[in-house]
Amino acid sequence: MPFLELQSLTKLYGDAVAVDGLSLVVEKGEFVSLLGPSGCGKTTTLQMIAGFLEPSAGTIRLGERDLTRIKPAARGLGIVFQSYALFPHMTAAENVAFGLEMRGVAKSEKAKRVAEALTLVGLAGLSDRYPRRMSGGQQQRVALARALVIRPDVLLLDEPLSNLDVKLREEMQVELRQIQRTVGTTTILVTHDQGEAMALSDRIVVMNRGRVEQVARPTDIYRAPASTFVANFLGKINVLPAIVTDGVVSIGASRWPAAGTTTNGAASVSIRPERIIFSESAGLAGTVKSRIFQGHHWLLHVATNAGLVAVIAPNDGRAIPDENAEVHLGWRADDMALANSERAS
Amino acid sequence: MSRNGPAALAFHALFIAFILAPIVIVVAVAFTPEGYLSLPTNGLSLRWFRAIADYPEFVRAFRDSLWLAALSSSIAVLFAVPAALAVARYRFAGREAVLAFFMSPLMIPHVVLGIAFLRFFTTIGLGGTFIGLVLSHIVIVMPFALRLVLAASVGMDRAIEHAAIALGASPFTMFRRVTLPLILPGVVSGWVLAFITSFDDVTMTVFIASPSTITLPVRMFLYIQDNIDPLVTSVSAAMIFLTAIVMVALDRLYGLDRLFVGAGR
Amino acid sequence: MSTAEITGGGRTPWLLAAPALLLFAGIVVVPIVMTVLLSFHDWGQYKGIETVITLKNWREIGTDSYFFEIFLRTFRIAVLVTAISVLIGTPEAYILNRMASPWRGLFLVIVLGPLLISVVARTLGWALLFGSTGLINVALVRLGIIASPMQFLFSETGVVIGLVHVLVPFVVISVWASLQRLDPQIENAAVSLGASGFRVLRRIVLPQVMPGILSGAIVVFTLAASAFATPAIIGGRRLKVVSTLAYDEFLNTLNWPLGAAVAVLLLIGLAAIIVGSNRLVERRYAQVFR
Numbered sequence: 001m002p003f004l005e006l007q008s009l010t011k012l013y014g015d016a017v018a019v020d021g022l023s024l025v026v027e028k029g030e031f032v033s034l035l036g037p038s039g040c041g042k043t044t045t046l047q048m049i050a051g052f053l054e055p056s057a058g059t060i061r062l063g064e065r066d067l068t069r070i071k072p073a074a075r076g077l078g079i080v081f082q083s084y085a086l087f088p089h090m091t092a093a094e095n096v097a098f099g100l101e102m103r104g105v106a107k108s109e110k111a112k113r114v115a116e117a118l119t120l121v122g123l124a125g126l127s128d129r130y131p132r133r134m135s136g137g138q139q140q141r142v143a144l145a146r147a148l149v150i151r152p153d154v155l156l157l158d159e160p161l162s163n164l165d166v167k168l169r170e171e172m173q174v175e176l177r178q179i180q181r182t183v184g185t186t187t188i189l190v191t192h193d194q195g196e197a198m199a200l201s202d203r204i205v206v207m208n209r210g211r212v213e214q215v216a217r218p219t220d221i222y223r224a225p226a227s228t229f230v231a232n233f234l235g236k237i238n239v240l241p242a243i244v245t246d247g248v249v250s251i252g253a254s255r256w257p258a259a260g261t262t263t264n265g266a267a268s269v270s271i272r273p274e275r276i277i278f279s280e281s282a283g284l285a286g287t288v289k290s291r292i293f294q295g296h297h298w299l300l301h302v303a304t305n306a307g308l309v310a311v312i313a314p315n316d317g318r319a320i321p322d323e324n325a326e327v328h329l330g331w332r333a334d335d336m337a338l339a340n341s342e343r344a345s
Numbered sequence: 346m347s348r349n350g351p352a353a354l355a356f357h358a359l360f361i362a363f364i365l366a367p368i369v370i371v372v373a374v375a376f377t378p379e380g381y382l383s384l385p386t387n388g389l390s391l392r393w394f395r396a397i398a399d400y401p402e403f404v405r406a407f408r409d410s411l412w413l414a415a416l417s418s419s420i421a422v423l424f425a426v427p428a429a430l431a432v433a434r435y436r437f438a439g440r441e442a443v444l445a446f447f448m449s450p451l452m453i454p455h456v457v458l459g460i461a462f463l464r465f466f467t468t469i470g471l472g473g474t475f476i477g478l479v480l481s482h483i484v485i486v487m488p489f490a491l492r493l494v495l496a497a498s499v500g501m502d503r504a505i506e507h508a509a510i511a512l513g514a515s516p517f518t519m520f521r522r523v524t525l526p527l528i529l530p531g532v533v534s535g536w537v538l539a540f541i542t543s544f545d546d547v548t549m550t551v552f553i554a555s556p557s558t559i560t561l562p563v564r565m566f567l568y569i570q571d572n573i574d575p576l577v578t579s580v581s582a583a584m585i586f587l588t589a590i591v592m593v594a595l596d597r598l599y600g601l602d603r604l605f606v607g608a609g610r
Numbered sequence: 611m612s613t614a615e616i617t618g619g620g621r622t623p624w625l626l627a628a629p630a631l632l633l634f635a636g637i638v639v640v641p642i643v644m645t646v647l648l649s650f651h652d653w654g655q656y657k658g659i660e661t662v663i664t665l666k667n668w669r670e671i672g673t674d675s676y677f678f679e680i681f682l683r684t685f686r687i688a689v690l691v692t693a694i695s696v697l698i699g700t701p702e703a704y705i706l707n708r709m710a711s712p713w714r715g716l717f718l719v720i721v722l723g724p725l726l727i728s729v730v731a732r733t734l735g736w737a738l739l740f741g742s743t744g745l746i747n748v749a750l751v752r753l754g755i756i757a758s759p760m761q762f763l764f765s766e767t768g769v770v771i772g773l774v775h776v777l778v779p780f781v782v783i784s785v786w787a788s789l790q791r792l793d794p795q796i797e798n799a800a801v802s803l804g805a806s807g808f809r810v811l812r813r814i815v816l817p818q819v820m821p822g823i824l825s826g827a828i829v830v831f832t833l834a835a836s837a838f839a840t841p842a843i844i845g846g847r848r849l850k851v852v853s854t855l856a857y858d859e860f861l862n863t864l865n866w867p868l869g870a871a872v873a874v875l876l877l878i879g880l881a882a883i884i885v886g887s888n889r890l891v892e893r894r895y896a897q898v899f900r
Contacts, residue, residue: 052507072510079511085504089526098522102513143508150512353705357717360702364721367735367775370745374738382738424630431626443627446634454836454880456853457645457873460860464648464870465641480637487630545728548838548853552860562728569730569843573737581731588727592719595726601719605783 003028009058018044020210033189033197036207042190078147078155084139086131092142093127099150117149137168157189173199194234206230240306242269252306254284257333273312275335283330288321375582393579406564417482418539425490433498451488459552473555486539497531534599649871667871684851688834691773695830699781707789733843736772764846772840781826788822824891832880852876
């Protein structure tokens with residue numbers, strides 16, 4: 001039984017289509033991310049689920065209930081806003097207690113649950129602090145506690161980590177995942193950061209211009225992107241022109257066995273930069289045009305007669321080719337994804 | 346910011362002297378020990394301040410001015426808050442026109458307003474009444490109240506209201522527990538500015554005041570027409586002192602430059 | 611999610627604004643309309659106001675030179691007050707803007723504060739300063755600048771000075787607001803390209819501040835043209851401006867229709883000037899600031 005189901009959710013602004021017939025099934029306890037560039041419709045979708053925006057068509061079902069016509073105050077969802085939206089004139093504890101107050105929870109029970117929620121997010125000592133005296137990370141946790149304390153059926157997160165600096169963001173990602181696993185709340189996260197989506201989600205919904213491009217587990221999406229858009233959006237990818245002739249793929253002067261069934265003719269090959277290695281003699285020949293040190297790895301761009309190829313080499317002590325060095329690029333045949341040019345998406 | 350040169354500072358000093366001169370002279374003369382208009386060169390005296398008590402019409406006018414200002418400001422703010430929320434929150438057709446309409450009293454000369462109200466109130470039987478006075482003052486203070494409440498409403502993060510709703514608050518609860526506390530500084534400043542505007546007004550009020558409903562500035566104006574003596578300077582000085590106190594309070598609460606310049610863009 | 615406004619909103623914004631709208635419609639629109647009507651009525655010393663429609667008042671204003679003189683004087687005073695206020699208010703705003711922190715706030719309060727004091731109190735001060743034995747004349751004679759006391763009280767000069775004092779803060783406010791919106795780096799850029807102090811002012815700062823100056827000027831002009839208390843106190847009964855003329859007709863002569871006509875003419879004149887100047891300012895500066 002699906003827990004949250006979106007059926008053909010659509011939002012039109014005049015002639016402009018913000019969300020185009022989005023259908024999605026979310027299981028209980030799942031962590032799903034809506035991922036895409038700005039304007040892809042992910043925030044609009046979240047707003048419709050929350051009830052702040054009325055869908056032009058489609059339905060939203062939570063278990064047995066049809067949420068579509070229900071007012072936001074009655075939907076019982078937990079929301080963490082991008083700006084946190086804490087009540088500046090209330091302390092952390094009062095902020096967290098607000099939802100319980102609206103539900104008429106008894107005073108002692110309320111105090112207990114507020115304390116539990118603040119401990120869950122690691123802010124046990126800050127209950128009497130006002131938002132303006134808190135750091136961004138702390139405010140974010142209060143917002144999370146406030147949303148979780150009401151034991152919502154679904155937790156909605158609108159780019160909650162985008163205002164934090166990089167290090168803090170990474171820490172919060174880990175914590176967020178742990179908290180979600182502890183509490184078990186079904187969660188929908190909206191983000192434009194593919195790293196974040198991959199780190200946190202059970203499944204990712206990649207969106208582009210109001211449409212769903214692919215829904216799958218992070219590892220599956222990464223390994224087998226359904227379209228060029230998805231391939232480019234998650235991680236870096238090289239797309240090289242190739243010619244298929246009787247089971248052999250020719251890229252430039254190099255030859256590769258073709259995996260799976262392929263039709264002859266022009267095609268394109270996708271290969272992740274981190275799957276490419278520098279080999280002695282076999283493989284695609286080229287010259288190193290640039291190499292950039294990125295701490296954990298090196299990023300090189302190699303000019304070949306199939307175009308400019310990006311290569312990621314781990315910084316584990318191995319020799320890295322210099323600029324202008326002549327190299328050969330090799331990879332495993334099944335790390336390569338093949339698409340016929342006519343069908344290319 | 347680069348510093349100001351000596352020429353600039355000299356100009357500035359003259360300007361400030363110009364601004365302060367009439368105010369200083371009024372306050373100075375108010376302290377004169379003599380029985381006629383003179384500077385207090387022979388020492389300061391409070392005789393003319395005490396003399397105010399001998400003129401009950403001034404005291405009564407002062408009291409009426411206070412009541413009038415308090416009433417009209419309060420009512421204006423009461424109407425301004427929902428109107429400001431409407432304009433701040435919703436982008437609806439006619440929004441610009443509605444805002445311009447509420448700000449229009451600022452553009453109508455008070456002379457015209459005074460005459461219009463005189464005619465209107467006399468026709469509907471409110472001529473010379475306190476109610477008429479209150480209604481007319483509500484009109485002229487409304488733009489100030491609205492402008493400040495609007496600035497506060499616009500400056501508030503709307504997501505906070507949404508958070509309250511998502512947590513289950515009804516619109517009224519949201520207003521009472523979240524919106525109102527957050528726009529309160531704007532509401533209070535709006536009330537204070539409205540109060541001062543009402544209290545000080547003379548041009549419009551002189552047309553619709555009657556012997557039984559006279560405000561302090563009008564009383565003073567009529568008195569000055571006949572003669573100028575130290576009494577009217579002591580009353581003025583008292584008014585200036587009170588205004589100075591309110592001014593400092595307003596500056597602390599809100600910031601005078603923000604009040605006149607930054608509000609309600 | 612939504613820090614933006616809600617588009618549409620249906621009935622809600624109208625319901626919220628309704629009380630204030632109705633109040634205003636009742637006590638702003640109706641009285642003004644009634645006043646316009648009143649200007650077309652007839653009046654006689656014994657019959658009072660007669661609710662007929664006649665152009666008598668308008669003809670009187672149009673033909674009698676008495677009225678023309680008063681409107682001309684009012685216009686003259688307003689123009690002078692505006693010019694002087696702009697000339698001294700603009701540099702003051704600029705100087706204030708360049709001051710360091712405690713002084714800046716303090717002097718801003720000193721310059722803007724008087725706006726909160728009743729105009730009667732402020733003008734009273736000028737009445738005290740003017741006058742043949744007033745401080746100003748005493749000082750000027752003592753310093754040898756003039757031989758015998760000048761006539762300030764009951765003169766146009768006095769009224770102009772008094773009005774400048776009351777209204778110059780509005781220029782300061784307007785120019786100050788404009789200055790706040792300036793990017794200080796622009797001045798630095800000009801200096802780095804070799805422009806000297808005065809050049810920078812004239813070619814860089816002034817053009818950007820112009821809209822502020824102009825809107826301040828419009829405010830001062832309208833307030834000066836419709837001023838009542840200051841001309842009444844300093845100008846006295848004989849030196850009439852439009853507002854005191856209307857007051858006279860209404861409360862002394864009791865010729866309400868004529869007074870209404872004067873007021874309506876003032877309103878129309880000012881409205882035309884405001885709308886016209888605003889449009890001029892917008893057209894001239896729109897491309898720079900939109």
